[in-house]
């Protein structure tokens with residue numbers, strides 16, 4: 001382990017008896033810990049490992065989620081480059097709400113409109129200390145309302161469970177041909193999120209995880225990864241994995257400086 005010079009000097013003073021160590025209560029210690037740590041608020045490449053132990057209290061206002069109670073839309077096997085054929089790595093199972101569903105989020109006083117909900121399998125984000133990636137990750141993608149480009153993406157890691165959930169409504173018998181779709185009615189967007197009162201999240205600034213037409217992974221993207229996981233039945237998870245035997249996820253990115261992660 002590298003010891004930085006001020007710490008080393010401190011240790012020398014303590015050893016020489018020039019400084020007397022006092023017992024500091026745990027709460028006070030927490031306040032004096034450097035926060036944010038060595039990370040950056042400049043957008044990094046997504047996905048990343050989120051380490052709850054180094055996440056800082058969020059200084060930004062809480063994300064406000066305003067979703068219509070039930071929305072209709074289409075469920076497609078979204079077809080990106082390379083088009084057609086077998087499902088390819090950037091394709092996904094995607095629910096697109098009908099226009100004007102009045103479903104949006106507010107972050108930093110800006111409004112972002114819900115554009116789609118899609119799934120990656122296995123998950124893209126990883127939580128440090130958890131043994132493996134969740135089998136699926138849902139992304140609720142919101143775009144800035146107005147001419148400028150801007151994103152808020154809500155991420156729900158999805159684990160298997162016997163009981164069906166709202167995710168199962170979108171994952172049951174998904175379209176299997178790129179470009180194919182079907183209508184879905186009365187989706188509860190809020191039921192795709194953890195229950196109200198359990199929506200604490202990790203926030204950081206990253207990128208999209210699929211490239212645009214110019215092969216660019218757009219950034220900045222405001223990422224919100226919920227601490228509490230969602231669920232889907234093992235059968236429906238397997239149905240998604242069967243479409244992408246190699247997975248439809250971007251691998252963890254090796255950023256030179258990790259992002260500052262805030263917990264809220």
Ligand SMILES: [Zn+2]
Nearest residue numbers: 118120139209
């Ligand atoms: Zn995604």
